Amino acid sequence: MKLLRLIPSDTNFDFLRFKKIAFIFSTIIIIGTFISLLINNLNYGIDFKGGILLELRSNTSNSANIDDLRKKVSTLNAGEVSIQNFGKETDFLVRIQKQDGDQKQQIAMIEKVKSLTSKDYTVRRSEFVGPVVGDELKTAGMLAVSLALLSIMVYIWFRFEWQFSIAAIIALTHDVLTTVGLFSILQLEFNLATIAAILTTAGYSINDTVVIFDRVRENLRRYKSKDHYFIYNKSINETLSRTVITSVTTLIALFIIFFFGGAVLSDFALAMIWGVLIGTFSSIFVAVSLLTFFNINKGDKVDDQSNIPEYERNN
Amino acid sequence: MKSLSKIRIILILFSVFLGLLYAAPNFFSSSVQNNSFNFLPGKKINLGLDLKGGSYLLLKADMEVVFAEKLESLTSDIRSTLRKAKIGYKKLSVKEDYVSFEMRTGSSVEQIKSAILKLDKNLIIEINTNNFQIKFSDANKQKITKTTMAQAIEIVRRRIDETGTNEPSIQQQGIDRIIVQLPGLDDPSRIKKLLGKTAKLNFQLVHPTILSEDINKDSKSPPGYVVLEEDKNSDRLYMVNKRIMVSGEMLKDATPTFDRNNSPSVSFQLSPLGGKKFGRVTGKHVGRAFAIVLDGKVVSAPVIQTQIFSSGQITGAFSVQETNDLALVLRSGALPAPMIILEERSVGPGLGSDSISSGKIASIIGLIAVMVFMLITYGIFGVFANIALFCNIIFIIALLSLIQATLTLPGIAGIVLTMGMAVDANVLIFERIKEEFNAGRKIVDAIEAGFQRAISTIIDANLTTLFAALALFSFGSGPIKGFSVTLMIGIATSMFTAIVITKYLVLFYSKKKNINNILF
Numbered sequence: 152m153k154l155l156r157l158i159p160s161d162t163n164f165d166f167l168r169f170k171k172i173a174f175i176f177s178t179i180i181i182i183g184t185f186i187s188l189l190i191n192n193l194n195y196g197i198d199f200k201g202g203i204l205l206e207l208r209s210n211t212s213n214s215a216n217i218d219d220l221r222k223k224v225s226t227l228n229a230g231e232v233s234i235q236n237f238g239k240e241t242d243f244l245v246r247i248q249k250q251d252g253d254q255k256q257q258i259a260m261i262e263k264v265k266s267l268t269s270k271d272y273t274v275r276r277s278e279f280v281g282p283v284v285g286d287e288l289k290t291a292g293m294l295a296v297s298l299a300l301l302s303i304m305v306y307i308w309f310r311f312e313w314q315f316s317i318a319a320i321i322a323l324t325h326d327v328l329t330t331v332g333l334f335s336i337l338q339l340e341f342n343l344a345t346i347a348a349i350l351t352t353a354g355y356s357i358n359d360t361v362v363i364f365d366r367v368r369e370n371l372r373r374y375k376s377k378d379h380y381f382i383y384n385k386s387i388n389e390t391l392s393r394t395v396i397t398s399v400t401t402l403i404a405l406f407i408i409f410f411f412g413g414a415v416l417s418d419f420a421l422a423m424i425w426g427v428l429i430g431t432f433s434s435i436f437v438a439v440s441l442l443t444f445f446n447i448n449k450g451d452k453v454d455d456q457s458n459i460p461e462y463e464r465n466n
Numbered sequence: 467m468k469s470l471s472k473i474r475i476i477l478i479l480f481s482v483f484l485g486l487l488y489a490a491p492n493f494f495s496s497s498v499q500n501n502s503f504n505f506l507p508g509k510k511i512n513l514g515l516d517l518k519g520g521s522y523l524l525l526k527a528d529m530e531v532v533f534a535e536k537l538e539s540l541t542s543d544i545r546s547t548l549r550k551a552k553i554g555y556k557k558l559s560v561k562e563d564y565v566s567f568e569m570r571t572g573s574s575v576e577q578i579k580s581a582i583l584k585l586d587k588n589l590i591i592e593i594n595t596n597n598f599q600i601k602f603s604d605a606n607k608q609k610i611t612k613t614t615m616a617q618a619i620e621i622v623r624r625r626i627d628e629t630g631t632n633e634p635s636i637q638q639q640g641i642d643r644i645i646v647q648l649p650g651l652d653d654p655s656r657i658k659k660l661l662g663k664t665a666k667l668n669f670q671l672v673h674p675t676i677l678s679e680d681i682n683k684d685s686k687s688p689p690g691y692v693v694l695e696e697d698k699n700s701d702r703l704y705m706v707n708k709r710i711m712v713s714g715e716m717l718k719d720a721t722p723t724f725d726r727n728n729s730p731s732v733s734f735q736l737s738p739l740g741g742k743k744f745g746r747v748t749g750k751h752v753g754r755a756f757a758i759v760l761d762g763k764v765v766s767a768p769v770i771q772t773q774i775f776s777s778g779q780i781t782g783a784f785s786v787q788e789t790n791d792l793a794l795v796l797r798s799g800a801l802p803a804p805m806i807i808l809e810e811r812s813v814g815p816g817l818g819s820d821s822i823s824s825g826k827i828a829s830i831i832g833l834i835a836v837m838v839f840m841l842i843t844y845g846i847f848g849v850f851a852n853i854a855l856f857c858n859i860i861f862i863i864a865l866l867s868l869i870q871a872t873l874t875l876p877g878i879a880g881i882v883l884t885m886g887m888a889v890d891a892n893v894l895i896f897e898r899i900k901e902e903f904n905a906g907r908k909i910v911d912a913i914e915a916g917f918q919r920a921i922s923t924i925i926d927a928n929l930t931t932l933f934a935a936l937a938l939f940s941f942g943s944g945p946i947k948g949f950s951v952t953l954m955i956g957i958a959t960s961m962f963t964a965i966v967i968t969k970y971l972v973l974f975y976s977k978k979k980n981i982n983n984i985l986f
Contacts, residue, residue: 154842154843154844154845154986155839155842155843156843157843161904206817208816255662257807258658258807258810261810262655265653265655273814273816274652274653274812274814275813275814275816275817276811276812276813276814276817277810277811277812278810278811278812279807279809279810279811280808280809281806281807281808281809283526283808284524284808284809291941292941294941295937295938295940295941296937298937298940298941299933299934299936299937299938302933302936302937303930303933303934306929306930306933307930310926343946344876344946346938346941346946347876347938347946347949347950350934350935350937350938351880351883351934351935351938351949351953353934354930354931354932354933354934354935354953355887355931357927357930357931357934358887358890358927358928358930358931359927361923361926361927361930362894362923362927365922365923365926365927366923369919389901390897392897392900393890393893393894393897396843396893396897397887397889397890397893399839400836400839400840400885400886400887400889400890400893401883401886401887401890402886403832403835403836403839403886404832404835404836404882404883404885404886404887405883405886407828407831407832407835407882408828408832408879408882408883411824411827411828411831412824412825412828412878412879412882413820413821413824413825413828413875415821415875416824416828416875416876416879419876419879420879423883
């Protein structure tokens with residue numbers, strides 16, 4: 152059987168030659184993220200800004216009409232309302248802003264929409280998030296992302312040299328920021344699931360970075376006579392096949408969630424697909440490229456050959 | 467490592483067997499399992515509300531209201547204490563968040579202080595010349611909150627139980643919040659209505675001469691009286707005595723019924739003590755009206771025709787449903803604090819089952835696609851990776867069932883994602899083996915070196931991912947927590963399957979076939 156080979160086994164690309172272009176590219180998308188955040192902000196879902204969400208399915212499969220639904224809901228004077236198709240022709244998402252007044256007004260509005268639409272639609276899901284909870288979730292979300300970044304940084308600092316941990320954390324922040332940017336530019340709904348997607352992306356990206364760093368560390372000990380530039384390039388090349396294959400299997404899984412996982416998960420999958428792509432890019436072009444700015448000492452680990460097999464030590 | 471230890475192989479096979487055993491219940495419908503497979507030890511995975519349908523409510527007890535009430539009762543406690551100790555005071559009243567009074571000349575500050583601290587040693591007393599301000603300390607407030615919450619949870623549980631909801635879960639969250647989960651109930655409006663009432667019932671006398679017709683909202687009330695609205699008609703007002711004749715705590719039972727005019731009403735029974743008290747007051751005030759006050763509003767104000775003892779009827783402009791609910795909340799007792807709904811999420815059964823089926827489809831297609839990819843990339847080694855992947859899925863399902871973690875829709879996404887990421891450990895190992903072989907090592911040495919060197923990378927890479935999952939878990943609200951749990955379990959099982967299962971398969975194969983060339 153002829154086996155698939157995505158990457159030949161002995162590649163020798165000069166990845167670091169594209170360092171400048173990659174930095175320019177990264178800078179542009181990060182600036183783009185900030186500009187988009189200033190102009191568009193994020194399309195916060197009700198998890199974060201509070202409000203009401205209803206998922207409705209038309210009882211009669213062919214007469215589902217978004218305009219009709221709009222007209223009905225507009226009679227409620229509920230303020231800012233958004234109605235969109237969701238997954239299927241007959242399914243709709245109705246989002247209603249937080250109502251003036253106390254919690255009772257919010258709850259009453261859900262009941263109003265339900266009774267208004269109960270004849271023609273089935274309520275598949277209804278959610279209400281009060282502003283207090285929304286703010287708390289926002290804080291908790293930011294805390295979780297920061298906590299994750301910090302703990303990863305500390306771990307890498309202990310396992311590698313401090314320079315690695317700086318490079319890794321910059322690459323990781325880059326991934327998180329650009330994923331947020333994607334949500335801002337495309338105005339995708341930014342909700343709890345998005346935070347989960349961002350953190351998982353961070354986990355994937357750091358995984359990728361650590362694999363390459365691991366090899367850099369090993370090669371720094373092995374090729375003491377070579378310069379850093381050679382060692383970094385060699386490390387990326389040696390791990391390239393693995394990087395690509397793992398990205399492909401993960402992307403296969405994600406695309407399948409995107410297409411078959413239902414409407415609720417599709418944005419989640421999209422965020423992760425972007426995350427895997429940007430995470431793979433940043434491991435090579437941000438994390439490793441950043442190492443070139445440090446002069447990492449090759450000599451101070453002479454005696455540490457513990458994870459090199461016996462027959463190969465002291466060569 | 468070169469010899470395949472028999473004990474280890476047996477241990478591995480045993481762990482796979484255990485995995486299969488605990489995962490098995492999830493592949494049968496409950497009825498099939500009960501009939502033919504009731505020997506299976508485990509339970510099915512616990513599905514989240516987003517998959518099985520149901521409602522989630524996050525309630526907050528309005529503690530400010532409780533503190534205000536406690537301040538009122540502290541005031542009367544202080545009054546009686548000072549009187550008993552024969553200490554002169556004036557202008558005793560509740561201000562914003564403290565009780566204030568002035569000491570009359572001739573009283574001793576120390577005497578007052580010790581008298582008040584005898585009530586509760588944690589109270590905070592501030593003294594400005596002769597003005598006293600008494601506040602609750604944090605310790606007081608904590609204690610009040612604790613007892614209030616314990617009571618509130620009990621009452622919430624009773625009310626929900628009375629509606630006959632299946633397996634409700636009612637838990638405290640944080641300091642003053644309650645999470646209510648109602649599986650299978652996709653429209654919680656009745657529950658919300660039931661929890662929306664504190665249902666504090668009081669019987670209070672109405673002023674004998676100041677009639678409803680004489681008062682408006684700005685009317686001044688004579689000392690000891692207060693103006694209250696009627697429940698169904700806020701324009702109708704009553705001048706009601708502040709003193710409570712009998713309160714809802716003395717209620718023994720309440721049932722919905724119909725009055726003489728055949729309109730819905732609630733009949734109640736008082737406890738022996740309550741009946742005695744009620745009889746004494748009603749006997750003294752025949753001909754006078756008394757107000758039935760529910761949550762600060764007058765339900766009705768009948769005139770006392772004759773002395774009433776232990777039972778009576780509450781009439782008002784009720785519907786049948788309203789009398790049912792009123793009787794229910796009166797029976798279950800008053801909530802010690804008003805409940806505010808902070809968050810509500812309900813999923814109907816249709817969406818839940820749709821999510822399950824799309825989750826199943828995504829998982830199966832995902833598994834097949836990843837397996838095919840591994841097969842065409844690594845050939846026979848791909849088969850080993852696929853066996854490991856399959857075991858991995860079994861272990862995830864088994865562990866989720868065993869610890870009864872809640873599987874949510876994002877959790878299913880987590881499993882599918884794990885399939886994609888789990889093969890990473892195998893990929894790392896295989897790529898390393900290939901490198902070592904290409905560097906001129908013999909195949910057996912290459913395999914050994916490949917495993918040995920890849921392991922430290924695998925551990926580093928997975929541990930860092932674990933940190934992200936832990937952050938998710940600590941952040942965790944409902945579905946997200948479920949996602950992080952599956953992710954963490956996936957990380958652990960994929961390390962085990964890749965490092966142990968794949969390794970033994972590869973070693974077994976390379977020994978048996980005596981291969982001398984790399985196969986991928």
